[in-house]
Amino acid sequence: MKLAQWQEGFRDWLTTGSATSADAFGDRAWPGLTVYQNNYRTQLVTCLEVSYPQLLRRVGEGNFRNAAMAHIDAHPPRGWTLDTYGADFVDTLVALFPRNPDLHELAWIEWSLSEAFVAPDASPLAREALWSVNWDEARLRLTPSLRHRVATTNADDVWSALQNDADSVPDGEMLDVAGALVVWRQGFHSRLRRLDADDDAALRLAIGKGHFAAMCDTLVMRLGEEAGVARAGALLADWLDAGIVVGVDD
Amino acid sequence: MFTPPPPFSGYGLGLRKEHYRDFLDGDVPVDFVEVISENFMVDGGQPRDILRRVGEKHPVALHGVSMSIGSADGVDIAYLRRLKALADEVQPLFVSDHLSWSRVAGFSSHDLLPVPYTEEALALVCRNIEVAQDVLGRSMLFENPSSYVAFDGATMSEWEFLAEMSKRTGCGLLLDVNNVFVSASNHGFDTHAFLRGIPAARVRQVHLAGHSQGPGLLIDTHDQPVCDDVWALYRTAMSLLGPVATMIERDDAIPPLAELLDELDIARGLGTVAREAA
Ligand SMILES: [Fe+2]
Numbered sequence: 001m002k003l004a005q006w007q008e009g010f011r012d013w014l015t016t017g018s019a020t021s022a023d024a025f026g027d028r029a030w031p032g033l034t035v036y037q038n039n040y041r042t043q044l045v046t047c048l049e050v051s052y053p054q055l056l057r058r059v060g061e062g063n064f065r066n067a068a069m070a071h072i073d074a075h076p077p078r079g080w081t082l083d084t085y086g087a088d089f090v091d092t093l094v095a096l097f098p099r100n101p102d103l104h105e106l107a108w109i110e111w112s113l114s115e116a117f118v119a120p121d122a123s124p125l126a127r128e129a130l131w132s133v134n135w136d137e138a139r140l141r142l143t144p145s146l147r148h149r150v151a152t153t154n155a156d157d158v159w160s161a162l163q164n165d166a167d168s169v170p171d172g173e174m175l176d177v178a179g180a181l182v183v184w185r186q187g188f189h190s191r192l193r194r195l196d197a198d199d200d201a202a203l204r205l206a207i208g209k210g211h212f213a214a215m216c217d218t219l220v221m222r223l224g225e226e227a228g229v230a231r232a233g234a235l236l237a238d239w240l241d242a243g244i245v246v247g248v249d250d
Numbered sequence: 251m252f253t254p255p256p257p258f259s260g261y262g263l264g265l266r267k268e269h270y271r272d273f274l275d276g277d278v279p280v281d282f283v284e285v286i287s288e289n290f291m292v293d294g295g296q297p298r299d300i301l302r303r304v305g306e307k308h309p310v311a312l313h314g315v316s317m318s319i320g321s322a323d324g325v326d327i328a329y330l331r332r333l334k335a336l337a338d339e340v341q342p343l344f345v346s347d348h349l350s351w352s353r354v355a356g357f358s359s360h361d362l363l364p365v366p367y368t369e370e371a372l373a374l375v376c377r378n379i380e381v382a383q384d385v386l387g388r389s390m391l392f393e394n395p396s397s398y399v400a401f402d403g404a405t406m407s408e409w410e411f412l413a414e415m416s417k418r419t420g421c422g423l424l425l426d427v428n429n430v431f432v433s434a435s436n437h438g439f440d441t442h443a444f445l446r447g448i449p450a451a452r453v454r455q456v457h458l459a460g461h462s463q464g465p466g467l468l469i470d471t472h473d474q475p476v477c478d479d480v481w482a483l484y485r486t487a488m489s490l491l492g493p494v495a496t497m498i499e500r501d502d503a504i505p506p507l508a509e510l511l512d513e514l515d516i517a518r519g520l521g522t523v524a525r526e527a528a
Contacts, residue, residue: 002322002370003322003366003368003370003371003374004322004323004354006366006401007321007322007351007354007363008354008355010354010359010363011354011355011357011359014359014361015357025399025402026402028400028402029399029400029402031398031465031466031467032397032398032399032400032436032467033398033399034465035398035464035467035469036361036363036398036399039361040359040360040361043360043361044360047360076357077357077358077359077360078356078357078358079358080288080316080318080326080329080353080358081288081291081316082288082360083288083292085360117295117296118292118293118294118295118297119293119294119295120293120294121293121294121295121298144293185295188295188296188299
């Protein structure tokens, strides 16, 4: 048998566990094939458990295991690193728990936090660098660790309660008004925040590399002249402190 | 281009998360640490920082699990370039991976799957090693993995394969004594034939680890202390090979650092006896 064929046969055995794929290896191979099959699945389940610890607590071990098995069957790993294996686990959750956007958002939070943890480094911007900025032309440069999505549920409150081992963890609930979830890394720590619709509108402009002036205009439109300008200033200060903004280009 | 590593580099431990603080804050009596390369082949953040800081205190060996040197598809050049970037930064004592495969046709098993010991596989593995060493700009070490399935059509033993592979490519060997023990028990070969069959001068590093009894097979679990049989085999290996950089691998049920250092002292004692005899 050619090596490529033999390796494809081994893959078929790992991904399907079917007796036909095992036959090609001979009777004596059976106990060993079982070890490899077990190692393969155990490792992927563990990888998902480590990537989604609070989701695991939220749905319970049985549900999580079923979701993990369904995921492993539908999404055999492709990348060289296990770190990326759980990236599309949320697709499986959407299929298995279609009425639970809180779980989908909880999964997004956990995945984004782990991505942010090893995202490229960026040093925070010194305040002095802002003195000479031409604000008419300025665009904010955001940290490469920033992850952003629509928030429709209180998944961030759920995650925080679970993460801090709080005495009571809130039920999943829809938000009255949709906002956004933002994850990034500050120093070595991954951070999570929920933004209201106004701040989110401003951040979306910054993510789209819009001018800071356009951000101000948007906030003025939403909040009125005085409050809009004040919010733009406050957001900039806050994002600088938090390490969300790491540069200003003008 | 190839920089041969120093002939003997003492006694080390695998650097694991549970012991980061010990290594960062204290003065751990090891001669080197070994890290899993892939854990540090990331863009940024704390892992790279920790490796930088530990690397200022101890020489570092890079040990990979994803090179898949036995893939019929060839090696992954993007992976190799990433590893090279890490190696260029770390300036490691050794860069190693396993004589195994994990990738085929876009699928990656993330397990160290066995290579059939045939001429076809040998030619392919050698070609892959040459590409890898070329991209990295340094020679590598390859480790004998624990295996649970043997290929029916094998035309040579594992040690004959390793010997020929290192002869053709100039690569070094990482001898995992526990894996020899586990594979010998699973496939019924003689551990001493293995140790006598590999080229002593090519063995640059040794792994010691614990295993478990599975249903009908021994399983390489790295979750317990090195057992007496493996210590005995290590003693034999040292008498045949002379002193070789040795470390203990523990990946699960990780005990306090002091326990691993005690285990490492046993290796140090056996190695010193072998060194004096040499
Ligand atoms: Fe090993």
